[in-house]
Amino acid sequence: MSPPPHKPDLEHQSGQRLSFLYSFYKHFSHYPMPPVNWFWCLGACLLAALGLMMLSGLFLAINYVPDTHQAFQAIVTIERHVPSGWLIRAIHMAGATMIFAALYLHIGRGLWYGSYKAPREFVWLTGLLLMALFMVTAFAGYVLPWGQMSYWGATVITHAIESIPFIGKPLLNFLLGGPELGDIALRRFFILHFTLGFVAVAIIALHILCLHAVGPTNPTLDSPQPKRVTRPFHPFYTIKDNIAVCVFLIIYTILIFYLPHLIEKQANLLPANSLKTPDTISPEWYLAPFFAMLRAVPSQLGGLAIAFASLLMLFALPWLDRSPKHNATYRPLVRLGWILFFTAFLTLIVAGLEPPSTWWIWLSRVALLIWFSVFLVILPYASFRERHSKGEKS
C-alpha cells in the first residue's frame, strides 16, 4: 500500500511505535487553517521573542546577584566585562518592548476580529492571563538592576498595593518579606521574575491547546463572500509565520543596535538611592496606560480600582458582546467602538509617559471614559441590535 501523497512515509512504516506523532501531524503539520491574514502571525512572533527572552534571561541570571549592594554592580559587570554580555542584556531589554508590542497588536487583532467570542472564550481568557503574567514579570524584571528607576518604580507599585484597605499592609509585608524594599524583597523579585517565565510557557501551551480545540477564527465569514477553504498549517502557514518572524526579528535587531536609548532609561543608569527620587519618573511604555490611569484618578485607591476594572472589562468581553458577528470590519458601530478604544489606549500610553500636567490628566480622563463606554455601552448596544435584527429576520 502506498501512502497518501501528503503524508510522510515515517508515519506508515514505523506504525504504532511512532503513533504519538499523529498528534504532531494533526496539530502542526496538517492542522486545517482558515484563510487568515498577516495579523494571525503575531502569535508566532511572540513565541520567537519568548524563546529569546528565556535564553538571554538564563544567561543573564548566571552573572546576576540578587543583593541590593551587588545587583547594580553585577549589571555593570555584565555590560562591561562579560564577553557579549551587553548584547545578551540588550536582547533581553529590547525583548520586553518587542513582546508587549506584539502582544498588544495580538490582542487588538482579537478585539477587531472578535476572536474572544464563543466558542473561543478560553483562548481569550488564557491569553489575557498571559498578558497579566507578562506585566508582572516585566515589572519584577525591571526592579532587578536596582537602578534609580527600578527602585522608585518598585516603591510606587508597593505603595499602591499598600493602599488597598485592610489587607494592603499585611499583604505587602507578606509579599516583600518585610516592611521595606531590601535584600529579601529583591531576592523575591528575582525568583518571581525567573519562575514566571516558565509559568508563562505552561500557560502558552494551554492557550494553544484551547485554540486548537476550536481552530482560529475565519476573518472572511462575516463578509459578503465568505471563504471556507482550509489549508494545512504546513507549509502554508509555517512559511507565512516564518516570514513574519523574520520581519519581527529585523525590527528587534534595529531596536537593539540602532535605538538603544529607547530600551533603557537614563535614570536607571544610576544606582538606587532611597534618599532621592529622580526628577522625572515615568514607567516603561507598555505599562504607561495603567500608570496614566493611576494619575488620572485623584484618589489613591480609586486609581488602583479603575486600572484593575479596565483590565476586568477585557476579561468580561465575551459576555459583553454576544452577537454572532465577529469581524468589526462588517459591524459599523463596533468598528467605531474599536477605533475609539485604540485611540484611547494610545492616548493613555502617551499620557503615562509625559510628565503630569492638567492637560494630560484631563485627556487621560477622557480616554478612560471612552475605554469604559466602549465596553459597557457601545459593544452591548451593538450586540443587542445585531441579535435583535437577526431575530426579526428569521
Add this chain to the structure above:
Amino acid sequence: MSTEPPFDKDNGTTPPSRRKILTASTIALGGAGACALAAPFLESLEGPGADLRKAESDDKAAIVEVDLSDLKRGDHKQIKWKNWPVFIQYRTKDMIAALKEPALKALLRDPDSKIRQQPKDAVNDYRSINPDYAILIGICTHLGCIPNFRDVKGYAHKGGFFCPCHGSQFDNAGRVLKDMPAPYNLPVPPARFIKPTILRLGESAAEPHFSMNDIQQI
C-alpha cells in the same frame, strides 16, 4: 482540501525542484543565523572579567615582591600570586641534604625535573633558584587541590607535600613520588632574588620570557 497539487511534490519539473532549492537554502541560512546567535551566548560563558584576566596575564603587573626576612629555617609562608597559592619554605639543612639522597630520588617519578614544570634555573636537585628556599605553586597536578605540608614516609623532618584529595605525595622540592595519582611535579613559578631575603615572583633571571603557559600542567 483544495484541488491544488500536493505541496510536497515536484509538480513534474526536473529535479532538483525550485522548492527543494528554496527549502535547502532557507534551512542553511537559518542554521547559519542560529550559529551566529549562539556565538555571543557561548562567549558570555567565559564569565565576567575574562577581559581583565587576559589583560592581567598579558602584562607585567603579575610581578610581586615578597620579603622573606621573617622566615626562620623550617618556616614557610603561603602567598597568592596570579590567583595561585605559592608555597615558600625556608629549608633546614636536613631538608636540603635529603633532596640529593639517591634513596629518595629512587622513589620519585621525575627526579631530575625533565618534564617542563619549572624555568631552566630551577632544573636541579632542589628545583629552586636557591637551595635554601622551596618556591612552588601549591596546586596538585592531579585534579587541582591544594596540598598540605607533610613529610614523605620514612623521611621524617625532611619536608614534603601531601594532597588530601587523592593522596598524592610530593617531596620537599615538589617532586611527585612514583605510583601517585598526580602525573607531574608541582610547578615552580619564575622568580629571582633581588636582595638576599627579597624575592621577586613573576620574573625569571635565566629565562626573561618564561610564562606559566609554557609549562606542562598547573
